Amino acid sequence: MTKRVYNFYAGPATLPLQVLKKAQEQLLDFDNTGISLMEISHRSKQYDLVHKEASNLVRQLMGISNEYKIMWLQGGASSQFWMVPLNLKIEGKPMDYVNTGTWSKKAIKEAKYYGKVNVVASSEDKNFSYIPNNIIFSDDASYAHITGNNTIYGTEYHEWPNTSPDVPLVCDMSSNIMDKKIEANRFGIIYAGAQKNIGPAGVTLVIVREDLLDRVDENTPTMQKWKTHADKDSLFNTPPTWAIYICKLSLEYLKSIGGVSAIEKINRDKANILYDIIDKSDGFYKGHAKKDSRSLMNITFRLPTEELEQKCVSDAIDQGLIGLKGHRSVGGMRASIYNAMSKEGVKKLANFLIEFKEKNQ
Amino acid sequence: MTKRVYNFYAGPATLPLQVLKKAQEQLLDFDNTGISLMEISHRSKQYDLVHKEASNLVRQLMGISNEYKIMWLQGGASSQFWMVPLNLKIEGKPMDYVNTGTWSKKAIKEAKYYGKVNVVASSEDKNFSYIPNNIIFSDDASYAHITGNNTIYGTEYHEWPNTSPDVPLVCDMSSNIMDKKIEANRFGIIYAGAQKNIGPAGVTLVIVREDLLDRVDENTPTMQKWKTHADKDSLFNTPPTWAIYICKLSLEYLKSIGGVSAIEKINRDKANILYDIIDKSDGFYKGHAKKDSRSLMNITFRLPTEELEQKCVSDAIDQGLIGLKGHRSVGGMRASIYNAMSKEGVKKLANFLIEFKEKNQ
Numbered sequence: 001m002t003k004r005v006y007n008f009y010a011g012p013a014t015l016p017l018q019v020l021k022k023a024q025e026q027l028l029d030f031d032n033t034g035i036s037l038m039e040i041s042h043r044s045k046q047y048d049l050v051h052k053e054a055s056n057l058v059r060q061l062m063g064i065s066n067e068y069k070i071m072w073l074q075g076g077a078s079s080q081f082w083m084v085p086l087n088l089k090i091e092g093k094p095m096d097y098v099n100t101g102t103w104s105k106k107a108i109k110e111a112k113y114y115g116k117v118n119v120v121a122s123s124e125d126k127n128f129s130y131i132p133n134n135i136i137f138s139d140d141a142s143y144a145h146i147t148g149n150n151t152i153y154g155t156e157y158h159e160w161p162n163t164s165p166d167v168p169l170v171c172d173m174s175s176n177i178m179d180k181k182i183e184a185n186r187f188g189i190i191y192a193g194a195q196k197n198i199g200p201a202g203v204t205l206v207i208v209r210e211d212l213l214d215r216v217d218e219n220t221p222t223m224q225k226w227k228t229h230a231d232k233d234s235l236f237n238t239p240p241t242w243a244i245y246i247c248k249l250s251l252e253y254l255k256s257i258g259g260v261s262a263i264e265k266i267n268r269d270k271a272n273i274l275y276d277i278i279d280k281s282d283g284f285y286k287g288h289a290k291k292d293s294r295s296l297m298n299i300t301f302r303l304p305t306e307e308l309e310q311k312c313v314s315d316a317i318d319q320g321l322i323g324l325k326g327h328r329s330v331g332g333m334r335a336s337i338y339n340a341m342s343k344e345g346v347k348k349l350a351n352f353l354i355e356f357k358e359k360n361q
Numbered sequence: 362m363t364k365r366v367y368n369f370y371a372g373p374a375t376l377p378l379q380v381l382k383k384a385q386e387q388l389l390d391f392d393n394t395g396i397s398l399m400e401i402s403h404r405s406k407q408y409d410l411v412h413k414e415a416s417n418l419v420r421q422l423m424g425i426s427n428e429y430k431i432m433w434l435q436g437g438a439s440s441q442f443w444m445v446p447l448n449l450k451i452e453g454k455p456m457d458y459v460n461t462g463t464w465s466k467k468a469i470k471e472a473k474y475y476g477k478v479n480v481v482a483s484s485e486d487k488n489f490s491y492i493p494n495n496i497i498f499s500d501d502a503s504y505a506h507i508t509g510n511n512t513i514y515g516t517e518y519h520e521w522p523n524t525s526p527d528v529p530l531v532c533d534m535s536s537n538i539m540d541k542k543i544e545a546n547r548f549g550i551i552y553a554g555a556q557k558n559i560g561p562a563g564v565t566l567v568i569v570r571e572d573l574l575d576r577v578d579e580n581t582p583t584m585q586k587w588k589t590h591a592d593k594d595s596l597f598n599t600p601p602t603w604a605i606y607i608c609k610l611s612l613e614y615l616k617s618i619g620g621v622s623a624i625e626k627i628n629r630d631k632a633n634i635l636y637d638i639i640d641k642s643d644g645f646y647k648g649h650a651k652k653d654s655r656s657l658m659n660i661t662f663r664l665p666t667e668e669l670e671q672k673c674v675s676d677a678i679d680q681g682l683i684g685l686k687g688h689r690s691v692g693g694m695r696a697s698i699y700n701a702m703s704k705e706g707v708k709k710l711a712n713f714l715i716e717f718k719e720k721n722q
Binding site for chain 2: 003004005007009010011012013014015017020021023024027028029033034035036038039040041042044074075076077078079081082109110113193195200201202203219220221222223224236237238239240241242243246320322323
């Protein structure tokens with residue numbers, strides 16, 4: 001008998017139960033092939049259908065036009081931190097970055113290996129508790145890079161900054177891809193490690209506007225160029241077939257419940273339930289993020305003492321609510337409530353937090 | 362009811378049925394955590410045990426000493442084609458390669474982006490049907506690179522070439538890792554995409570002698586350096602947790618049946634069954650590889666006509682024997698009989714080939 005718990009890990013993170021059940025059902029015999037999806041050639045007709053459908057679902061769900069290529073790469077967002085400057089940098093033009101936390105800093109560090117970086121805005125002065133307003137990117141930048149959601153600090157862009165027409169906006173959406181409707185054509189590049197909002201660890205979704213693929217120096221090793229993967233539909237070498245298959249199942253599920261606008265509504269409801277508890281707790285729960293920068297995906301908050309924080313995390317585990325310990329950079333607690341976290345899970349956490357406060361304040 | 366077929370794909374390839382069953386059993390609830398392995402944090406205690414055990418099993422099964430680091434990376438052997446020269450090249454010293462087929466050529470192509478490459482031996486003159494004898498690497502090479510087994514052509518090294526003490530031997534063992542006992546300390550680096558002999562697509566095993574980790578230029582992006590991953594035990598960023606878990610299950614299974622010496626015996630038996638049929642077929646089946654270079658893993662052969670080859674592949678499918686079409690570079694047929702292919706599967710194929718010849722010669 002399976003006893004499932006509610007999983008608030010920041011990533012790898014919870015997946016829809018329907019997706020896991022389907023994967024389990026087909027594990028020994030994928031689509032009547034008599035073998036597992038893990039065992040099938042990436043050049044087979046059967047795998048090809050999975051691969052193409054995963055990309056089509058991204059296109060449909062996010063409203064991505066044909067000017068963009070969809071790629072499934074390996075190495076995580078951490079590999080995009082160097083692939084972005086390597087593929088996009090224009091000689092003599094700086095690379096503009098906004099620093100909204102740990103992952104922005106890592107992206108900035110890697111870009112510096114490739115040339116001059118301008119940090120045009122930062123929220124480091126207040127421990128990354130907000131998204132800077134009125135961000136101005138330079139007109140002569142190679143590109144402008146932002147981190148769409150800051151998993152550790154619990155902040156998220158709710159309006160996208162502008163760039164001049166020649167400066168593509170690049171966004172790391174690892175922890176908020178498909179959490180809400182976006183105008184995809186505002187971006188030059190969107191990338192996201194799958195393991196938070198759309199699948200398991202081991203695959204990174206990269207969406208690139210086609211004209212940007214030609215910027216890379218031709219004298220670059222083959223695997224390092226986005227163009228290689230875009231031209232071969234991510235089949236230049238063996239892709240991480242199982243991870244792409246799970247993404248496909250998870251995107252199918254998202255489509256079946258109404259797509260990104262439906263999940264956005266659910267996500268706003270889920271986040272509101274928890275932020276309400278914080279706001280109405282008379283200071284017992286103290287949110288880290290400034291209200292206008294609050295993330296829909298990661299709710300970060302502190303309790304009056306570290307002892308209470310530890311007790312809260314451990315009492316929660318006893319109630320089947322796991323993964324709630326905050327990152328050491330913020331401390332306290334963090335509830336990661338990605339697309340696959342159900343409203344029931346959030347309500348159960350909400351009730352737990354109300355009771356915990358009553359017993360411990 | 363699961364109807365399993367025998368899968369002779371070159372990779373992704375067949376996995377032990379016991380491994381798939383275990384993965385299926387635990388898919389919704391890994392190790393009584395109440396969540397799937399795909400959903401668990403890579404920083405959790407439960408995942409850490411899986412991760413460490415996978416590395417320990419590699420060490421035990423291959424007899425790897427503590428002078429070596431074991432890493433689980435992403436991007437396939439194709440990414441090692443550039444990571445090897447980037448991490449190992451010494452300024453002013455050429456890189457020596459042996460060209461034994463398609464994958465060697467790809468490795469050579471990528472090394473050329475980093476400096477001077479010497480191809481010290483090649484079997485291209487006879488469509489890569491043999492492994493060159495008496496390979497002499499230069500004494501002043503940065504390193505010496507070979508491809509342990511050539512999946513497409515069905516050739517394999519049965520003796521390892523010598524290098525001088527300062528020249529590390531680097532081997533791509535993607536298609537023959539753990540197919541037979543080796544003296545691991547003869548190598549500086551061993552790397553292998555997992556999807557042929559030890560697991561699913563999406564993870565690459567890289568074994569590096571520790572002193573070689575310091576060769577890399579410090580001014581190299583973090584993710585591109587082996588040292589980054591070695592120092593953090595492949596947990597610098599989120600690893601492909603599911604793929605590593607399946608490798609761990611598959612290595613556990615290998616250990617349970619007696620380890621590499623046991624599987625070597627089975628592999629030799631399996632290969633002999635098929636090579637015997639080729640040799641005793643009065644020329645109906647014609648092996649591609651020279652006898653002393655024959656692979657234990659990929660048996661490549663032709664039939665008298667292309668029509669017969671097509672018929673043979675398609676009649677085999679009707680018998681539940683799939684994935685036997687040869688690569689276009691050789692034509693004909695290829696039976697990939699990696700560690701996870703059972704002797705029963707090979708015997709069934711053998712009987713089929715005997716009958717096919719009787720009916721069609």
